[in-house]
Amino acid sequence: MNNGNKTLGWRLMVPLLRKELLEAWRDRRALLTAISFALLFPAMILGGTTFMLKKQSEEAARVALVGGDSAPLIQKYLPTTGIKMDALAEGDPQVLLAGDYDVVLVAAENFAERYQDFRAPRLYLYVDTSDTDAGRAQRMVQERLAQLQQMVAAQRLTARGVAPQVLAPWQLEVRDMSTPSSRGALILAMVPGVLIMTLFIASLATSVDTSAGERERLSLETLLVQPLPAWQVIVSKLLAVASIGWVGTLLTIGVLVALMPMMHLEEFGFQLATSLSGVIAMGLVLLPLALLVAVLQILLALRSQSFKDAQTQLSIFQIAPLVVVMAIDMAQIDLAGAWQLLPLVGHQQWLQGLLVGDSVSLPWMLAGSLVTLAVVAVSVIAGARSLSRETLLSAA
Amino acid sequence: MISVENIGKSFAGKAVLRDLSFDVPDGKITALLGANGAGKTSCLRIICGLLRAESGRVLVGGVDPAENPQGARRQLGVVGDREGLYERLTVAEYLKVFAQMQGLTGGALQQALEEVRAELELDGLWDRRTGGFSQGERMKVSLARALVHRPQHLILDEPTRGLDVLAVRLLRKTLLRLRAAGTTILFSSHVMPEVAELSDTVLVMSAGSIVGRGTPAELASETGCESLEDSFVALAYGERHTHREVEIA
Numbered sequence: 024m025n026n027g028n029k030t031l032g033w034r035l036m037v038p039l040l041r042k043e044l045l046e047a048w049r050d051r052r053a054l055l056t057a058i059s060f061a062l063l064f065p066a067m068i069l070g071g072t073t074f075m076l077k078k079q080s081e082e083a084a085r086v087a088l089v090g091g092d093s094a095p096l097i098q099k100y101l102p103t104t105g106i107k108m109d110a111l112a113e114g115d116p117q118v119l120l121a122g123d124y125d126v127v128l129v130a131a132e133n134f135a136e137r138y139q140d141f142r143a144p145r146l147y148l149y150v151d152t153s154d155t156d157a158g159r160a161q162r163m164v165q166e167r168l169a170q171l172q173q174m175v176a177a178q179r180l181t182a183r184g185v186a187p188q189v190l191a192p193w194q195l196e197v198r199d200m201s202t203p204s205s206r207g208a209l210i211l212a213m214v215p216g217v218l219i220m221t222l223f224i225a226s227l228a229t230s231v232d233t234s235a236g237e238r239e240r241l242s243l244e245t246l247l248v249q250p251l252p253a254w255q256v257i258v259s260k261l262l263a264v265a266s267i268g269w270v271g272t273l274l275t276i277g278v279l280v281a282l283m284p285m286m287h288l289e290e291f292g293f294q295l296a297t298s299l300s301g302v303i304a305m306g307l308v309l310l311p312l313a314l315l316v317a318v319l320q321i322l323l324a325l326r327s328q329s330f331k332d333a334q335t336q337l338s339i340f341q342i343a344p345l346v347v348v349m350a351i352d353m354a355q356i357d358l359a360g361a362w363q364l365l366p367l368v369g370h371q372q373w374l375q376g377l378l379v380g381d382s383v384s385l386p387w388m389l390a391g392s393l394v395t396l397a398v399v400a401v402s403v404i405a406g407a408r409s410l411s412r413e414t415l416l417s418a419a
Numbered sequence: 420m421i422s423v424e425n426i427g428k429s430f431a432g433k434a435v436l437r438d439l440s441f442d443v444p445d446g447k448i449t450a451l452l453g454a455n456g457a458g459k460t461s462c463l464r465i466i467c468g469l470l471r472a473e474s475g476r477v478l479v480g481g482v483d484p485a486e487n488p489q490g491a492r493r494q495l496g497v498v499g500d501r502e503g504l505y506e507r508l509t510v511a512e513y514l515k516v517f518a519q520m521q522g523l524t525g526g527a528l529q530q531a532l533e534e535v536r537a538e539l540e541l542d543g544l545w546d547r548r549t550g551g552f553s554q555g556e557r558m559k560v561s562l563a564r565a566l567v568h569r570p571q572h573l574i575l576d577e578p579t580r581g582l583d584v585l586a587v588r589l590l591r592k593t594l595l596r597l598r599a600a601g602t603t604i605l606f607s608s609h610v611m612p613e614v615a616e617l618s619d620t621v622l623v624m625s626a627g628s629i630v631g632r633g634t635p636a637e638l639a640s641e642t643g644c645e646s647l648e649d650s651f652v653a654l655a656y657g658e659r660h661t662h663r664e665v666e667i668a
Contacts, residue, residue: 038519042505042512049507245503245564248467249520250492413470 036255039246043263047229057225057271064217065278071213072286083107084160087119090130094138094146097130100171105163116149125160126150141179214279215374218272218309219344219367222316225271227337230264230320235333238325244416253407257321261403264317265310272309276302301377308373308388311395315366318402325409343367363387366395420445421466421572421603425475428461428627435461436627438475443605443620445571448598450614451607452651453624459607460500462624463576466605467497480571493521496565500576502557503564506550510541510560513549514567521568535563539593555586562593573597575606579613591617611648621647625655 047053084106091098091110102108109124116127127149131137137144146168150161177187237243246256280302320337327333347367363369363384369391376383409415421443428436435458443449451459464470466477468484468491476483484491505513511532518531536545539559544552549560558578565573573594579587594604594617608614614621615635623631623638631638631654638650 035520035522038516042508042516045512046505046507240503241499241501242503242505244469244499244501245497245561247469248492248495248497248499249517250489250522251520252489416464416469 033255035251036259039249039251039255040259040262043233043259044266047233047263047267050229050232053228053232053267056228057267058274060221060224061271061274062278064221064275065282068214068217068279069282069286076287084126084163085109085124086160086164087111087114087116087124087127088130089114089116089119089127090132090134093132093135094130094144096175097128097146097168097171100174101128101164101167103167106167116147120149120151120154125154125157126164128164214378215371216344218275218305218374219312219370220341221272221275222268222309222313223320223341223344226264226268226313226317226320227334227341229267230260230317231324231330231333231337233260233264234321234324235327235330238415239330247410253410254403256410257318257403257406260321261314261317261399261406264321265313268316269306269310269313272313273306276305304383305374305377308370308377308392311392311399312366312370314399315395315402318399318406322402322406322409325406325415360387363391364394366391366398369395420478420480421605422478423462423466423475424477426462426465426472426477427474428458428465428470428472434627436465436472439627439629440475441622441629441632443572443603445603446598446601447619448594448604448606448617449620449622450618451605451622451624452609452611452614452647453607454609454655457624457655458627459624460576461627463497463574463605463607466574467495468492494571496568496570496573498558498561498565498573498575498578500580502561504549504552504557504560507548509546509548510544510563511546513560514563517564518567523568531567531569535567538566538596539563540589554581555583558582558586559589562590566593566597570602572603573605575604577608578606579608579610587613611646611651615647623651623654630654 086101086106086108088094088098088101088108088110090113092112098108098110111119114127116129119127129147129149131145131147134144134146148161148164150157152158176190180187180190234243237246247253320340323336323340324333327336344367363372364387369387373383373388373391375381423439423441423443426436426439427434439458439462441449451462453459461470465472466479466484468488471485476485479491480494482490482494508516514532514535515528518528523531536542539562541559541563544556544560549557552560558581562575562578565575578590582590591613594606598604598619606617619634620632621635621638622629631641631650633641635647635650638647638654639645642650642653644650644653
């Protein structure tokens with residue numbers, strides 16, 4: 024019969040790839056899922072930074088000083104960086120704590136008299152320990168009062184000809200190292216995980232549809248009687264699935280970059296890698312991982328008994344990146360060097376570095392990407408073998 | 420020609436094909452006639468290289484699909500027991516994809532698409548996505564996909580399942596035209612009138628074996644029955660189930 028102008032070899036895969044891409048990009052449900060999560064994650068990060076900023080602006084301890092007229096020195100010197108004080112003539116501590124104040128400091132009625140007589144007048148510090156902000160405020164006020172107390176004691180000793188250093192063999196100063204920048208970094212540490220999660224979620228619907236879906240609709244059988252090697256079938260499908268996941272992740276990066284001005288990152292003391300080269304580097308870093316995620320999802324879905332079974336299994340598979348990140352965190356592993364060769368581990372590190380503008384080792388990045396691509400190749404071979412399983416046809 | 424030589428196949432220890440042998444000559448229509456579970460689909464899947472026979476061998480135009488599946492599949496057009504359509508592709512896109520996967524390009528590709536469009540009267544469907552097509556429309560597109568590369572061998576598994584009268588007539592007309600053009604056609608069915616009208620040779624299958632072969636007239640003569648249906652029942656289940664016996668009783 025007339026077979027006309029025939030092409031051979033890998034070029035036969037091109038029409039199949041086009042078919043897979045057309046099907047994937049015309050699947051509204053899959054696209055909606057990918058776009059939704061691509062937009063949702065940056066919105067979550069924007070929400071997180073906004074919350075941090077709000078907390079930062081509110082982090083000064085709010086103190087009410089009742090009866091401050093009898094303690095003018097405290098009234099004058101207690102307010103400092105991190106302590107906002109209101110002097111009140113009178114007030115019920117319970118009512119004040121229920122209002123806007125973190126702690127209430129009350130000077131005893133005979134404070135001035137006893138102070139003048141060097142008889143250690145009493146100060147009462149009212150705290151609601153069920154209030155999460157109270158502990159920090161209490162500590163700050165106590166430290167500030169201790170400083171003032173030391174200052175007064177030093178003045179009194181000096182007036183009597185005694186060197187104040189005699190009573191203070193050392194000075195302990197507690198310093199809170201949690202800067203706004205480091206607290207902001209906590210949020211940005213989530214970004215690589217979020218990008219990787221987006222890959223997993225954005226490609227889920229397409230990977231299920233192109234494997235378990237085709238099997239259930241029995242169109243996979245039609246495909247398998249075409250003169251294509253099984254590996255080409257798997258490669259076509261994985262490229263289509265990876266394209267959705269990858270573009271979804273690029274969309275996430277794009278939206279993140281667009282939202283950065285609203286995040287006021289300068290308030291946290293650093294800039295993100297918002298340059299075009301940084302974005303391109305992140306996209307390139309994610310490309311091998313997108314291929315790996317796609318082929319693993321397809322493998323898993325092909326092993327499922329049905330479309331629904333595949334959805335369930337892949338939903339569980341989504342938590343894989345979280346499990347890896349948490350396991351690494353719990354194991355306190357130093358992830359420098361060869362650890363970067365591991366897929367997910369390396370990607371997380373490189374993305375983190377690219378985000379905060381740290382230097383990323385190009386050789387390690389290339390080597391790690393090659394390892395990821397090698398795992399993709401092995402998975403393609405496994406996928407091709409799975410297509411020859413006779414049980415694949417049993418859905419008929 | 421398709422040659423099936425002593426093939427055997429079992430699933431989970433249960434034999435579904437037993438020492439099966441037959442030839443499907445060029446330019447003829449051969450029917451595999453059998454009840455559900457007789458082994459028809461398994462036999463066709465082995466010929467397509469989707470299943471592996473545990474014994475014996477199959478040759479499709481001289482090529483063993485177990486050894487050279489791509490070589491065998493280039494000579495095959497297959498309509499499975501489901502249509503295998505992609506609902507997000509138009510008919511034109513769908514047929515183009517499969518024609519290209521069979522190696523057609525350029526002018527040959529365009530010519531093949533135009534020919535199959537005319538032959539199977541696909542004008543009204545051509546630019547529509549296949550999602551929502553009727554059973555008859557789905558079968559037409561599926562048949563077009565199997566024929567677009569002009570295969571020497573055509574395999575159809577229960578092709579008239581769920582079709583209306585017009586669709587069956589179009590299918591029948593198409594198969595007869597292909598036979599006249601020298602195509603080797605093998606189809607499975609359990610619909611007697613369809614088999615009687617179309618087939619040059621009928622292979623009666625029962626429990627994984629060929630229990631009768633010949634033209635419908637030869638089978639009737641062999642069994643002493645008047646119809647193909649009675650012949651089939653006599654061959655597959657024994658004479659006690661025939662209409663004649665029921666009438667005598």
